[in-house]
Amino acid sequence: MLFADAAARIEASARELWPGRTVRLGARIPSVTCYVQNIDVDGRGLVAKVSYLGVSIVSLLRGARGDWPAVRAAQADYVTAPGALVGREAAQLRLMEKVPGLAVCPVAGARNGVLFTGRVLGPTLTDLLIAAPEHSAELLGRVTRSLQPLRFPALPRGAAVPQTPERGIRAVFVRKMRGAAGQLYLRRLGEERIRDGQEREQVRLLLVASVERLMRHRALSQPRCPALIHGDLKPEHLLFPEGADGAPVFLDPGLQYGGECADIAKLLSRTLLHLLATPYPPEAAERALAGIDVFVRAQARTPARAAGAQDLWLRRLVIMWLMDTVNITSSYLSAPAALPLPAPAPDLVGRALALAALVDRGSALLDADRTPMPRLWPRFLDAVRVLVRGETGAAR
């Protein structure tokens, strides 16, 4: 019902925005957050997106906002409310478009809670990493440099920046996992996605232990000097229309004031998940990981961080990396079977146990207090390497 309603909203909004033009709905794009679908208007390729109540589709289908008539009724008010999610996204994209040196997907229009962006063609960051893993460090470095103009000078002073705090790693983690509701959520994970009862139980136990540790360390995930960040930096939100040597075009921002570390943590957490889900020769995966190591060490050192600050930065990175992996893995595992999952999820749910084991090992490392993080970082990377060796390509 929700899917048909969303498609009808998209079509109706397109006809209102572009009367008399030929409107043709195309393939749906799987997402756990919004309803997203390709659409052509007079032959121009666009992507349309609808958010219901600013809540993820997974939560909606699980009944977080009541039954479908209740959601539909609430949506009527939501689309005209000033803080609606896609309205904020449109404003962010329009703002980012004006930042010299930053490329984003163009806003084609926004109407009745539907956002239309111009379809950007080109390989994603994952595609490029897979094609040339030896360039991983350089590519990742280029991505973070491309976001630099967002940080200080380019935005007009005092420009009102609509924010998307609900995409923050820490905010999502605490919201989902805290208290009795968090316990219940964790207890029900995998009900519709992991058939083997024993495996499901093991995944839950590992995640519960990891969540408990990460909660204890969560204070460290607060940035010291918040700055504007992309806020939802994932490989699938980075397209390279000019190929491997060109600049990235950013999609789906979730602008917020946070630490640059948060962008990097999500980028690496999601990159690893994509690498795991891609048939990838183990040597190539190892090369990509070596590139991630070089990239992270370089980031930890900038701008000329003192040893103590490097330690803190690495610790914060690992905490947020693991929090994000828990956030997204739990979303996939709690998604109703009826919801088509986007890449890399379909290939990952079968390997939830290995992923949960990584989060468990990584979070246990954080508990080894007093060991300086530059010594713990290689151990975390070893845990990642073990996972990659066991899970990619020929070894699978």
Ligand SMILES: Nc1ncnc2c1ncn2[C@@H]1O[C@H](COP(=O)(O)OP(=O)(O)O)[C@@H](O)[C@H]1O
């Ligand atoms: N303008 C665009 N050009 C190309 N691909 C797009 C565009 N907008 C969205 N997509 C694709 O659709 C996916 C989901 O859209 P997105 O805006 O990220 O929605 P959500 O908020 O649900 O994550 C993206 O990850 C990307 O693969």
Ligand SMILES: [Mg+2]
């Ligand atoms: Mg997205």
